Amino acid sequence: MTPPSPDAAVSLRGIVKRFPGVLADDRVDLDVAPGEIHALMGENGAGKSTLMSVLYGLHRPDAGTIRLHGREVSFRSPAQAIDAGIGMVQQGFALFGELTVTENVVYGSEPTRRGLLDRRAATARVAELAERHRLDVRPGARVRDLPVGVRQRVELLKLLHRGADVLILDEPTAVLTPAETERLFATLRDLAADGRTVLFVSHKIQEVLSVSDNVTVLRDGRVSARGRTAEFAAAGLAAAMTGRDVDLDRVHAPGRPGEPVLDVALDDVACTVRAGEIVGIAGVAGNGQTELVEAITGARTAQGAIRLRGRDLRGLNVGERRRAGLAHVPEDRAETGSAPTAPVRDNLLTGFQRRLSHRGFLRPRAVAGHAREILERFDVRAAHPGVPMGTLSGGNQQKAIVGRELTHDAPLLIAEQPTRGVDVGAIENIHTRLVEYRDAGHAILLISAELSEILALSDRVLVFYEGRIAAEFARGEANQDNVGLAMAGGA
16 A cells, blocks of 8 residues: 555545445545546446545445545545535435525525525525636526536536535536536636546546546456556556457447338428337437437327337337337436336346246246346346345446346337446447347337447437438448538538
């Protein structure tokens, strides 16, 4: 163990954290300087979020020490960490939807006048912070009405209002569009230039190379690499994360389209997806992709015709459409893709109850075997199938949901953001599984905010702009430039 750096804003030494059946962090050292953006990388389940939760007081370490600006500290709660100047934006935001931006930002630290909330002072404080740090928000807006990217800015404002000088952001870009990501990075650079310390937890290699000064990589709970970010290449970071070479630029062979599986003819959208084909939908968030998926899956009533293998889906509910041959990886894994408090095995059981039962009763051995098969095939890191789904890292939850839906073997798979929040090794695995699914004769409608993913997997690309298909590209025609131009309305 190396001695702590006397100049570090944060020094962790020998941090160990265990959970039942899991050694999450194994003697981890970390130094972060004032005014630095330090990236913490690793595969899903490598121990990144656990290490930051220890620093933030959410977990007590089983061994090791924490120093802030050279002084040893020990936190029993996040409140103590906040008082010491540490703030954390977690993957799941902690905001009150019914309250305004101002009320959320000052909650628990309100400016008062004669014992009452001074609303004018509070609003002025939030407006000043937002302007100074280029966090574009309306202080009077209700949080429930804000898109997810703006909600993240509210979380940052909460930390800045409380005077945090060490900021932890856990997978902050997992829910952002590319434009929102660039805006966030500009804000982080400003905060670092102002002397604040930023810990940026991510698995996205290009983002780490773009925004961070130094990087530490965890693999299986231990540090596998550390150093100046500029000294690393993308391939080296991928190898440090996974322990193997990863093909970061793989473009899969084209499919062999067969008979139509999905036919959509709505007011503004008409498209077909064939067996043995991946049709990718590209577009900036909010341009109609979500509405199309909801219309196909039955979550939204739509005018027009939707046919699955020739069967009209109008009048069928969500469950009936799934039984007709539709599998769906939803965009929001926590809200609609899983039951976080239920065991992993129960989440993986969804849709398989009849197949795994006998005379109306589930067969426990078959249910457990079904869960273990998906966990192993898709490399889902879970202590055992009985742990609650919500205790898994976000990336492992995503892998479990993708595995469940592919196992349904449905003629049509709708995959919304299938690799959101997963690491580079898991992305490679999921892409391979999707291509295998296509090559087995299934149809896939792929919706992704990652243009590189669309270009790597799609046999055809449809570009959505303002609720309609603005352009269509064959596999050999699509590239970053023409698809990006169409996404901006320039087709």
